[in-house]
Amino acid sequence: EVQLVESGGGLVQPGGSLRLSCAASGFTFSSYNMHWVRQAPGKGLQWVSYISSSSRTIYYSDSVKGRFTISRDNAKNSLYLQMNSLRAEDTAVYYCADGGYWGQGTLVTVSS
């Protein structure tokens, strides 16, 4: 069974940092491109970042470019999102996904 399990969310002050993790199982993680997608409370889905299977290609949405860093460790079947300089508007549930399978999400709240 394919599983994507996010962790690392929580309450952080504006300007702070968090590192999200996504543990993958049930499929050959190293063969799949991955995304981070977020959903602000009561809002729709917003793509955040993409990383290719080999980590050679990485993209970010304009709203997080320069503040967030996506990475992966194929040996550990894990995807990461380092989030720095967090803002109130980054408050959302963050999902890892390969486009087909989605995790349950982890909530990030940026507030003083």
Added chain:
Amino acid sequence: DIVMTQTPLSSPVTLGQPASISCRSSQSLVHSDGNTYLSWLQQRPGQPPRLLIYKISNRFSGVPDRFSGSGAGTDFTLKISRVEAEDVGVYYCMQATQFLSFGLGTKVEIK
């Protein structure tokens, strides 16, 4: 960036009746590899998104056959042949031809 426009934003439906959602992209979703990466997602209340349809018309594993997708180029449609109570939720079209982008969502509710 590819902008996805969904209509309607809300769809009250009688149980057992059909429902239809339209999605239009701001540019063609045909990828250089010849595929069209248009998907439909369902998000039930309090749940993460779930893939229903991929590459326009292919049902994902476990998806009931009352869900069907059609379209080409920039215009796509999701149809539910007979709405059931468990279909209540928000439906999103999603393109994966260039990064990912999503429609604003269509809320399907029972009349």
